[in-house]
Amino acid sequence: MRYNRFLSADTQFMKASEIRELLKLVEQRNVISFAGGLPDPKLFPVDELSEIAKEVIKEMGSKALQYAPTKGVTLYRKELADFLYRNRGIRADPEDIVVTVGSQQAIDIISRTLIDPGDVVIVEEPTYLAALNAFRVRRPRFVGVPVDDNGMKVEVLEEKLKKLREEGAKIKLLYTIPIAQNPAGVTMSPDRKKRLVELAEEYDFLIVEDDVYGLLVFDPNIDTTPLTLLDKSGRVIYVGSFSKMLSPGMRLGHIVGPRELIDVFERAKQSIDLHTPSLTQYITAEALRRGVIERNLPRIREHYKAKRDAMIRVMEEKFPKSVWFTRPAGGMFLWVKLNANVDTSELLQRAIEKGVAYVPGKSFFHDYSGKDTMRLNFSYPTVEQIEKGIAILAELIREALGSS
Numbered sequence: 001m002r003y004n005r006f007l008s009a010d011t012q013f014m015k016a017s018e019i020r021e022l023l024k025l026v027e028q029r030n031v032i033s034f035a036g037g038l039p040d041p042k043l044f045p046v047d048e049l050s051e052i053a054k055e056v057i058k059e060m061g062s063k064a065l066q067y068a069p070t071k072g073v074t075l076y077r078k079e080l081a082d083f084l085y086r087n088r089g090i091r092a093d094p095e096d097i098v099v100t101v102g103s104q105q106a107i108d109i110i111s112r113t114l115i116d117p118g119d120v121v122i123v124e125e126p127t128y129l130a131a132l133n134a135f136r137v138r139r140p141r142f143v144g145v146p147v148d149d150n151g152m153k154v155e156v157l158e159e160k161l162k163k164l165r166e167e168g169a170k171i172k173l174l175y176t177i178p179i180a181q182n183p184a185g186v187t188m189s190p191d192r193k194k195r196l197v198e199l200a201e202e203y204d205f206l207i208v209e210d211d212v213y214g215l216l217v218f219d220p221n222i223d224t225t226p227l228t229l230l231d232k233s234g235r236v237i238y239v240g241s242f243s244k245m246l247s248p249g250m251r252l253g254h255i256v257g258p259r260e261l262i263d264v265f266e267r268a269k270q271s272i273d274l275h276t277p278s279l280t281q282y283i284t285a286e287a288l289r290r291g292v293i294e295r296n297l298p299r300i301r302e303h304y305k306a307k308r309d310a311m312i313r314v315m316e317e318k319f320p321k322s323v324w325f326t327r328p329a330g331g332m333f334l335w336v337k338l339n340a341n342v343d344t345s346e347l348l349q350r351a352i353e354k355g356v357a358y359v360p361g362k363s364f365f366h367d368y369s370g371k372d373t374m375r376l377n378f379s380y381p382t383v384e385q386i387e388k389g390i391a392i393l394a395e396l397i398r399e400a401l402g403s404s
């Protein structure tokens with residue numbers, strides 16, 4: 001039986017994630033993987049969470065195991081609003097928050113409710129690939145803006161906006177990860193953030209700010225002000241998550257935005273899954289109340305900093321000087337550009353044979369360009385694996401550049 005004739009037209013825009021396919025391959029072999037995007041499970045506050053989970057089920061089971069409002073458990077939204085104020089300076093009324101199943105669902109809901117086919121969606125080059133995939137289903141017209149060490153090149157954005165205006169194109173939204181970006185690891189400078197918000201005003205578009213790494217910055221003197229604090233007119237839709245600070249398995253993300261949009265997001269969510277699981281919201285509300293996340297954050301930062309330092313140290317020592325790589329101030333990823341006519345997707349097979357894996361950069365570009373780039377994850381592998389794996393990768397790159 002062939003099912004193609006039964007599939008909706010949208011399914012042809014649903015791309016399988018290249019990373020997932022790849023990880024299957026890596027799992028089967030003894031390979032040092034820089035390919036994933038997993039937090040280090042050593043950092044999960046297992047003891048505190050198991051105690052809280054037991055108490056929540058025993059003492060609040062009648063609510064925590066029950067259906068909940070679509071927007072999210074009220075108690076959790078209150079704790080979350082307080083957390084966002086204490087740690088990100090964001091003053092949100094709990095009614096202006098929708099709790100989502102990870103921030104991935106937040107992006108998907110935003111995509112479904114705001115993007116019509118042909119609308120201009122502006123993204124960073126490179127950007128988070130699962131956001132691209134969520135947008136792709138809506139068939140937008142992507143416009144890419146490159147990043148450098150200071151995040152999105154806002155001056156290039158401005159040129160592109162001018163051209164789009166001349167064409168009469170409808171610019172719907174711009175998606176950005178301003179802090180410790182995935183995949184490039186770069187952070188937007190304060191000047192650029194300010195200008196970006198001004199441009200949204202001038203050219204009348206919305207900004208989706210993905211702040212999942214906002215609290216995972218480990219270098220001092222880095223401005224981590226969220227864009228939403230610079231926004232005077234309600235153009236920034238803020239997306240956050242506890243996946244990288246607590247546990248991705250809890251699947252807790254959130255959208256903070258203007259009430260009118262939040263109501264639309266809530267309606268969309270109603271038909272997707274009724275609500276985010278009540279149990280993880282109750283557990284996390286209690287974890288927030290007890291300060292578990294805030295206590296754990298310095299440990300996470302310190303741990304990831306050591307891993308980032310190890311990765312950069314070996315790269316500086318062993319990578320050819322012509323290769324460009326970023327020096328992330330936070331987050332979990334580092335970006336490499338070979339600056340050569342080498343396709344990193346083709347190189348990957350050889351890398352896996354040698355015992356190391358990465359994600360080829362192409363899938364982080366809306367147009368699949370960037371073939372000489374790769375993303376490396378430093379949060380999951382151990383320092384020893386990083387040192388060994390980067391040395392192998394350096395050798396592989398030298399070989400590839402030699403023959404390019």
Ligand SMILES: Cc1ncc(COP(=O)(O)O)c(C=O)c1O
Nearest residue numbers: 102103104128182212241243253
């Ligand atoms: C930039 C970015 N946004 C969103 C997500 C989705 O994470 P979650 O759905 O676990 O919150 C990720 C996960 O890697 C990410 O890197």
